[in-house]
Amino acid sequence: MAGIISWGSYVPRYRIKVEEIASVWGMDPEKVKAGLRIQEKAVPDIDEDAATIAVECARNALAVDVPSDPASADSSSSSFPSSSVSSSSSSSLPSPLAEHIHAIYIGSESHPYAVKPTGTIVGEAIGVGNDYTTADFEFACKAGTAAMQAALAMVRSGMATFALAGGADTAQAAPGDPLEYTAAAGGAVFIIGKDHAVAEINHTLSFTSDTPDFWRRAHERYPSHGGPFTGEPAYFRHVIASTKKLMHVAGTTPSDYDHVVLHQPNGKFPARAAARLGFTREQMALGMLVPLIGNTYSGAAILGLANVLDNARPGQRVLLTSYGSGAGSDSFDITITDRIVPVQKQIRPLQSYIGRKTYLDYPAYLQKVRAIQHT
Amino acid sequence: MRKVAIIGVGMTPFGQLWDRSLISLAVEAGAKAIHDAGITHKDVGVLYGGTMSSGLFSGQEHLASMFADHSGFDHIPSVRVEAACASGGLALRQAYIDVASGAHDIAVVGGVEKMTDLGIYPVTKVLSTAADAERESSLGVTFPGIYAMMARLHMHKYHTTEEQLAMVAVKNHAHAIHNPHAQFRRAITVDQVMGSVKIADPLKLLDASPVSDGGAALVLADEKTARSQSDTPVWIAGSGHATDTIALHDREDMLSMRSTVYAARDAFRQAGLSPKDIGMAELHDCFTIAELLALEDLGFVDRGASGSFIEQGQAHIGGSLPINPSGGLKAKGHPVGASGIAQAIESVLQLRGDAGLRNTGAEIALTQNVGGSGGTAVVHIFRR
């Protein structure tokens, strides 16, 4: 078995409300909110991009330094494999754990460079040294889970002791496009390892087809999409098929899961998919973040997972299904272990980021996303 | 070391001189100084010139050759000196050492800057090269920003007020009204300063010296030449030059420029004088806070007392210690490379009694010229 050793999440401080955007374009904000089931979205500062978000997530994941505390759940294995892990060091940088990371895979649809990896920026900023492999992932909103699958494969094959994978985005939307209400910024990363998992990954699989529902051509600033075509043949077909296939392989039924996280481009799609799959609102509650932070694209489903990990109890079972336009879904069947308890005490919780916020008006928002610029 | 005197001074107006080039300003100032000294080009043994950044402001380096060539000198040695905004003051000191050493009997030393060919944001960028590029300016702090951080700390530590800072600008504008070369010959009020646009809180636009063009020059001579050439030589009684960390954050006390402290110590020692002997001073008021810090570093007032010293009017012409009777960098203008020379010119005019309505009657004058945020300071003491 292998699973998640640690995790880290991040959402920028700035928010813009649906009302603020709607007022610019003469739209009825209540209708927009009802249609998208979203209140506000997270906006990156002008100096944030997928790389800086991934770095903060990764540093958070590595700031966990589990002491060899006999009071913790399992004294023989409650500390990380590295003998150099020491609770005496208050330094979060670099982490001894980082030295055993042999692969870094960051998924994003807003990698800062078209050519030049985000993964090297992350690797350098967390001090992994040079003995690691990296490549960037892109698959619309599911690049983060695709990266996690690759990381898991690296660990299971023995090619990596630990692998760091996740997704981060500063999603762009053309002014006036309905996406403008939801396209947001944030990310989450996970450290995958063979032993000492806080969350075992029991099964993962994918459902993929060639379905152009949303895309961005090279050199284009903003994405294009197929409007209603993004619904039934795209999001719903892949999310439902992948989730059903996972439950079939795992031999589970919807009621076996304590927490369910589905990709959330808006508030409406995952709620409808959950209803069709037989999941309750309670199962969806922890993983449903889009109403308050918007669609963080590669970060969306996995931020839901991070919030689950921040709060889950040992023994709970989690189902995660992402969706990436183009199109495909990755599903994960996960069981929380006893080891999550000490890690939860140290992890910087996602709610600390979601709870602190500064609202922007539309002109300030335009400056943050560089739609307008000081000379 | 030989005694050295200033026997000639010359300067262009300071201001936005749209029709003037860098070199024309330098040449005009030099020619006026030579004329004032009553000498000819053939008498000059060496040239020194200070500019901060002719390369970035005007795209022209190798000014040493250009000064000599365009001024019409025949192959004499020429030296360009750079120490950011202290380039002029340092050029004066290097020329002084040259003449004092006996290498040459007469030196022309000038300072010049042509800044207005660039817009305000590029000018701000060029000025920021006087800070530590990798550790200060490239991270986002501008020059006004560095002085603003000093101002905020001074306010925090000594309860100095923004109004007291504004009074520095008000005083220097009042002085500049009587200076025909000054960029701003108009009075301003504390309310106007307080109401001016913020550039780097707590500093406002009228706390800052302007972007200026201008040139200034002096003729230095050894004692024998000076006495034979001039009825009104002004003697360089002390010359001090010292450095401090280039980055403000590396200073133990961020409210003291050790460069000024040590340069002044050396200049006072050389002159055999102390702060109480000084009759007037031209201080480097690139921002209002800088004049306050200089008053403290030079020993004119106790630490933290500079704000009330200004508020009491003691630094006005007619006060106990007139500061910046020329209008200072704030109102006379601050073509950065020329400022150190222009400070010396004001001192000469004051000691000669040639400063008109600005005359302070001082017999001993001090100048303090700062590079960057205090990484360089040059202090000179002059007497009749």
Place this chain on the structure above:
Amino acid sequence: MAVPKFWRQIPALYNLEGSVCGCGALAFPPREVCPKCHAVGLKPHRFRGKGTVETFTIIRTPTTDPEGENIEVPARSIPYVMGIIRLEEGPRLTAQIVDARPEDVRIGDRVELVFRKLLEKGPKGVIQYGYKFRPV
């Protein structure tokens, strides 16, 4: 900023790597000669990235490159806060303070390291990342 100039600063910019002398003196960024005892052969030392604001300013007039349009595009929205921060280990540095309303920053505020974009060398050039700080 030229690419090699940026590249060789990466340890300092990304991870606050300074230097430590045998005499115990710390410096940031790394120095060739110990500022206290003037020894050479200093060793790398990483700072933890926690500190206190000793003074600050709100920059409202930024800089632009004199060599033309947007040669270097700073990653800062106007106005922005710059501060001098005393690191817990002793040395000070100058850095942008983000994630705070300018009017809310105070001398004495506790701040922590964040990783942000510093500037881009135009739309075609490299992106320079490095240290900024935010209130704890």
